[in-house]
Amino acid sequence: MTVPRRRRGWQCVAALSISGALLLPSFVVPQGSHGHSPRLLRRASDRSDESSTLGLSVLIAGAGPAGLLLADRLLSAGCSVHIVEARQDPRSGSLEGRAYALGLGLRAQQTIRTVDDKLWETIKPSGFASERFKLHLSPKIAIDLRTPEDNNGLEPSLLIYQSDLCSAMLDHLETNFGGSGRLRISFQSRLKFLNAATGAASVQKGEQLEELPSADLVAGCDGVNSAVRSSIAAACPAFEVAQTKLPGSFKVLRFPQMPSELDPTAVHLFTGKGGTSAFIEPTARGACALINWRDGVNVQELPSLGELQDPEEARETLSSYFPAIAEAITDDAGKQFVSQKASQASTVKCNTYHFGRAVLLGDAAHSTGGVSGQGCSSAMKDSVVLAELLQREVGGAKRDTLEVLSMYSRQQVPEGHALLDLSLGPSEKAGPLRKALYNAASLAGTLLSKLGIGDPPLQTLLTTSLTPFSDIRRDRDFFFGEFPQQEEFDSMIERASTPS
Template sequence: MSAPWRRWRRRPWSTADAILCCALGLGLAAAFVGPAAKDAATLHRPSSLPSRARGGDSDSQSSLALSVLIAGAGPSGLLLAHRLLSAGASVHLVEGRRDPRTDKSLEGRAYALGLGIRGRTAIRTAGEKLWASIKPSGFASERFKLHFSPTFAIDLRTPEDNNGLEPSLLIYQSDLCSAMLDELEASFSGSGRLQISFETRLKSADPVSGSAVLQSGEELEELPPVDVIAGCDGVNSAVRASIASACPGFKAEQTPLPGSLKVLRFPQMPEKLDPTAVHAIPGKSGTSAFVEPTARGGCALINWRDAKDPETGPSLGDLVDPTEAQEALEAYFPLIADALDAESAKQFVAQKASRASIVKCNTYSFGRAVLLGDAAHSTGGASGQGCNSALQDSVVLAELLQKEVGTGRDVEEALALYSKKQVPEGHALLDLSLGPGETAGPVRRALYGATSFVGTLLSKLGLGEPPLQTVLTTSLTSFSEIRRDRDLYFGAFPSQAEFESEIERATA
């Protein structure tokens, strides 16, 4: 096994890790933590995110004569569709869930995510009109509070720290996808190159031939071969499974993280909390809540461990009676007690608890199949960059297909270039999200923790470099560059040549 693959190994999470996850917002806080590192005008802009936004139909642009099947109509799949259709490709978008625009109610595990500068910049490459259509459905926030008790909290970010950066946008994924779908259909429904199939999932695919089988209910449909099969289908990706079955050298590690999650939604933010701020709140017995304002009230991610403690009562996951659930949540989280009612308690017990997972792959493409977002590199929501990095994947893939295939290069070669560019990014983000693993050793892990804590405090005083979460959130510097700057804590990050060699061996 080559160096880039075996160097990472995640240790089991401790109680401190669970509290850190609360501070990181279980995938959202990183969009708010820390002061802005630089003014927006001086932010680094990598070549994968061009400065000139593109948008609209492709009649006046060079034509990309490709047929593309996109599995997953989440944000990354929809942005990829926007970009490829603008370039002249034909796109068939399939999504196992129903059209989010047909039912505006928030059900089950519907949650809000944070779009930082990486996500905003990626979306804008499809045109400023697309971003303008998304903004009204979100809530702009520049405040983040970390609570240590019901009576003591510190401000980790305030509007004064922003230094001219556009605030992060808190938005339910369903609202984000609805806005992107509306613009997609408005721009391309008359082109004859867009087909969207909801409540239809990819059952299987052949990365070599480009053929695929779709399933809608009990009905199966065999599709003719396409040029590209793009897996934007999440942690349990069918496209990733197809690569695994066809490519002997492909290695994918999927590791569930400890702890369980459920979502609470309120008509308005709890009275004891600043209604304009995001709040990380540790609860008793290792529980945590991450509460954020949205355009439709408040939203809270509740996290707990499944281990039962006789002194604290049953696990939150064992509660089936709404009254008992309301009482337990009020006891665990006094700061949100006034927002809890019978309806939110019913909502809580009706949900199936979920668990976050890590996904790490040694290549993101094989044949005509390619992976994006959580299908390629899930961090389990530990850094707040999941959606933002997935949107960047879409831009990089679209740019490479347009550049390489548009100038006569083979599709598979273009997908291999995407893999060589994005695999180091995915591995770097995983390191940065979870911290040094076991191979770093106890001294490096302790040094990393102490340095991070002291650095955060000094940054509030205007001293020293901005903390890691600020760099991730407020700059477009590549994750690989950020990770290599921290070799002292993590150990040496593989070189670009090492990554490319591993990818070539895996796909040979």
């Protein structure tokens, strides 16, 4: 179930997932109720009708899961790809921006398998398959929201550090294309300048500035604070982006093993004092804990988590907030906590995902702040949609690249807008009555689904089906208000993408 973050108690399960880091373990997929577009989710062995040689030059900003998946698909199609990444190579041991764990559910698994099954098999050993989810209401009371018996044959979600996921994808890329002469990866390099209309760009690494030849396509897979998106905004007056910071801050702790008092196979959610929470996931290399809090909340005799600077004080304070996992909060955990800069999640909503030769994917185009846990899955779906449109339309000599980018926006903008609505719940415009009915219906649906009654709850559909987000959203028009029709999106995208 997905509800606004201000809701408290057990309803915060979905809302506490930050920046795509947390994806609830798999739920049952009702047979025959979840449609998807087969032509946009085909495995490599099923793409015999598509051209194998695109020959495009592509600049990809961002070496996260979306950028790496897009690179793999386009290199397979014959493109030349240059990936520019501001962070270090994750295989060097750097955790910069990649310290948290992701959950790869059905949607993510399907997109990865469009490359080949070997990529998925390369990734799996670095993750931890989990089918258990426990909500701890108090030190002595816990509710099983998910058990293996609920799986009904589905492959479980894979909990994996983003650093490990990206490392496996980079290894796959270099093994398959490192000797092709068509792959270049520049780490610790920032996109300094981009002409979105022509594809001309420059990249800065340290003090060195490199002018790049104009690319046929520039893909912005560079996150919430996207440089590609900023370039589009500077070039296109009709382009609009709404970026909103969500309340609360978070930091990530890595434990060498799960706390001994916890089920080592389960994901655990603890609600702490003063509106704090700890979301703990098992991984292949111990456990990942996401610590959330809100600044300004007064907890008698306890300092705010956002003000901690001393490792020992951090250890003692975290143990006081979360006594159930105090044993795992060691001196090292205290050092980890104070050494990090607190993060704050943001939502992003754009009126188009392309302009000129530039295109936006993932959080650069549509961030939910991690509220629904769909950040990684939806970003990789963007990569698959774009790659398959390019291969079918450009490779098949049906349309040029600019036309295909418009097609991509028309298909994915509704998906991004729908996911944001579903993640945050009905807006203030829906009115208090509809919001109350939505929360009541969500609660009832979740409880009844545990008894095998009624339709699956929203979180189940988001995490374990291939149903388009826009279809799921339209089914909830009563609570949210009417979702725009495709013609309305097409008109908005045409206006937003046209130079003045």
